[in-house]
Amino acid sequence: MDMRLPLSATEATKLFDAGTDLITILPAISTIAEANEFISAGETLPSWSDEDGIKLILNQVRTSTSAQEKKVWEDTLISVPLLKPGEGMYEMIGRCGLLTKSNQCADYDNRPRICRDYKTGGDACKDLRQDRDIAVPVEITQKSI
Numbered sequence: 001m002d003m004r005l006p007l008s009a010t011e012a013t014k015l016f017d018a019g020t021d022l023i024t025i026l027p028a029i030s031t032i033a034e035a036n037e038f039i040s041a042g043e044t045l046p047s048w049s050d051e052d053g054i055k056l057i058l059n060q061v062r063t064s065t066s067a068q069e070k071k072v073w074e075d076t077l078i079s080v081p082l083l084k085p086g087e088g089m090y091e092m093i094g095r096c097g098l099l100t101k102s103n104q105c106a107d108y109d110n111r112p113r114i115c116r117d118y119k120t121g122g123d124a125c126k127d128l129r130q131d132r133d134i135a136v137p138v139e140i141t142q143k144s145i
Helices: 009-017 051-063 067-082 113-117 123-131
Strands: 003-008 021-026 087-093
Touching: 003 009, 003 067, 003 113, 009 021, 009 087, 021 067, 051 067, 067 087
Parallel strands: none
Antiparallel strands: 003 087, 021 087
């Protein structure tokens, strides 16, 4: 299922290495060394959702040469508040490479933050599945006595 994901550089690499088809929309800046053109020593890692990051994305919207490219950047701007410092925005094309044939995560204990925050059968899950016309799974809860 194609979807945008906020991921750290480590998470993106792990998913890519597992066979996930990822397109980088906004690269994750995971170390001070990678961010040295943006910040001074001792400062915190930049976030795409801070003022400077938003200005860069708005510039991409303004300078887009096609309607399709402009739409990509407009959608990115909407997604930016989901990003934490050190995360980038990636588009996953198709299935996650960590999912087994039985739809279980092959590395559940070390899954990306987005997967940890995403409750199966929760509101976000239902919204996403309804938008894509996919059956909504039944939420499994413990029976109370």
